[in-house]
Amino acid sequence: MKSWVESANSPATDFPLNNLPYGVFSLPGIAPHCGVAIGDYVLDVINIDHGIDPKYFNRPSWNDFMAAGPDVWSAFRARLTEMLTNPQYEESVRAHLVPRRDVQLLLPLDVTEYTDFYSSKQHATNVGTMFRGKENALPPNWLWMPIGYNGRASSVCVSGTPVQRPWGQLKREGADPEFLPCERFDIELEVGAIVGQPSSGMVSVEQADEMIFGYVLLNDWSARDIQSWEYQPLGPFQAKATATTISPWIVSKTALEPFRTASKEREIPLLKHLEEHRKMLYDIDLEVVLAPESGESTTLARTNYKELYFSAPQQLCHHTTSGCSMRVGDLLGSGTISGPEPENFGSLLEMSWGGKNPIGLNGGGTRSFLQDGDTVTLKGSAKGDGYRIGFGECVGKVVPARDALA
Structure with missing residues (x-):
């Protein structure tokens, strides 16, 4: 699949639109919270209109999102795919793309056992x-x-x-x-x-x-x-x-x-x-x-x-x-x-x-x-x-x- 995020379309990237893996990141002055990798960027998923309650993402792990269940997982992934594919969303979403080289990546989950x-x-x-x-x-x-x-x-x-x-x-x-x-x-x-x-x-x-x-x-x-x-x-x-x-x-x-x-x-x-x-x-x-x-x-x-x-x-x-x-x-x-x-x-x-x-x-x-x-x-x-x-x-x-x- 192709995205308007150009770096996501490179055959060499680990993070094309087909992937959209889940991580936790921080920036100076910004508390750790959830993000999704796309090409050379981390998509800050707190403030975009993906239809999922932002309470799942404004925290330093994906555990609450995981607990929400497969229906929520599927809906979130489908909506992100749509927003990163359709140019009509580019202007609103691009503002929430952070260069991956600028972030600190943290443990993406609370490991229970x-x-x-x-x-x-x-x-x-x-x-x-x-x-x-x-x-x-x-x-x-x-x-x-x-x-x-x-x-x-x-x-x-x-x-x-x-x-x-x-x-x-x-x-x-x-x-x-x-x-x-x-x-x-x-x-x-x-x-x-x-x-x-x-x-x-x-x-x-x-x-x-x-x-x-x-x-x-x-x-x-x-x-x-x-x-x-x-x-x-x-x-x-x-x-x-x-x-x-x-x-x-x-x-x-x-x-x-x-x-x-x-x-x-x-x-x-x-x-x-x-x-x-x-x-x-x-x-x-x-x-x-x-x-x-x-x-x-x-x-x-x-x-x-x-x-x-x-x-x-x-x-x-x-x-x-x-x-x-x-x-x-x-x-x-x-x-x-x-x-x-x-x-x-x-x-x-x-x-x-x-x-x-x-x-x-x-x-x-x-x-x-x-x-x-x-x-x-x-x-x-x-x-x-x-x-x-x-x-x-x-x-x-x-x-x-x-x-x-x-």
């Missing part, structure tokens, strides 16, 4: 092979259900937030544990699904799909050495509580609709409650870029969201089977997304194979795990005919650990 899954078969196989051998790579339950853990909503931060190297107990071979800064700090390339409608009791996969408001890029920073000592028997805890960075724009499920694709063929038939009756994944290209401080950038990996074995609706359905209620603003991480080849792996743990095969960087140097000063950027977009649906960048820079005992 955060759950991280483990739904890429290649990733699970790689990690399992490293620690348990090829014959026992996948846990016995892995092909039957989405595995996950409850994370820390307080750890979720917006792109651009510095990420401090964590402290924790490190257990070196043959030695007692020591309390030290993490030495094997890592990233995880993920996509997060945002729950836009609450539930009470179990929901079906199809109902779960309708509950999802949209998607973000997600980097679940991971302290591998802390994790290896703490995770048995209860799983990740402090190793995953440092930071979870998300992109500042929520891409709606509607914008991604043309890119739906089927899940991979099942090795074991799923139990009936987890069966999908339509396509539940999306064809979204993803990549990881690392830039050392004052150094040249290197693209470390490229993969695709469709590599997942379990979709976000399946994850959400599984989450509710115990009677667990889901709330508006819940965030579900996909788990690290890895493809079949080393250049498709979504974590440094896999790329360097546990540190045994350091990764060469452009301009010289290597990495097995992150060093202080490294900036990691996740990118993602679904490619259409002459346009793309992008998420904006998901960026975090590693800063040194503070003295934990000072």
Whole structure:
């Protein structure tokens, strides 16, 4: 679709008229509130005649708008599309376009709960092979259900937030544990699904799909050495509580609709409650870029969201089977997304194979795990005919650990 906002018609923009993702922004002297990305601009949606109560937008999150439900979501999107397409609205709407370069982007939602899954078969196989051998790579339950853990909503931060190297107990071979800064700090390339409608009791996969408001890029920073000592028997805890960075724009499920694709063929038939009756994944290209401080950038990996074995609706359905209620603003991480080849792996743990095969960087140097000063950027977009649906960048820079005992 074409807009009178010329920059929205560029094939290179992440934010064409087909996208219209949701973010929160601020300007000097103006309190944070809701906006929509279009081309090189943020559309301030408080004072335009879109027919939706402005109370939903004059606040620093999209949670109230999400709670209003799918009918309101659809009406708002349709009206914005009309106003950004029809020249008769140009004069009145243009006054509320703010150059994106001038704004500060903030966390687009209040994250009520955060759950991280483990739904890429290649990733699970790689990690399992490293620690348990090829014959026992996948846990016995892995092909039957989405595995996950409850994370820390307080750890979720917006792109651009510095990420401090964590402290924790490190257990070196043959030695007692020591309390030290993490030495094997890592990233995880993920996509997060945002729950836009609450539930009470179990929901079906199809109902779960309708509950999802949209998607973000997600980097679940991971302290591998802390994790290896703490995770048995209860799983990740402090190793995953440092930071979870998300992109500042929520891409709606509607914008991604043309890119739906089927899940991979099942090795074991799923139990009936987890069966999908339509396509539940999306064809979204993803990549990881690392830039050392004052150094040249290197693209470390490229993969695709469709590599997942379990979709976000399946994850959400599984989450509710115990009677667990889901709330508006819940965030579900996909788990690290890895493809079949080393250049498709979504974590440094896999790329360097546990540190045994350091990764060469452009301009010289290597990495097995992150060093202080490294900036990691996740990118993602679904490619259409002459346009793309992008998420904006998901960026975090590693800063040194503070003295934990000072």
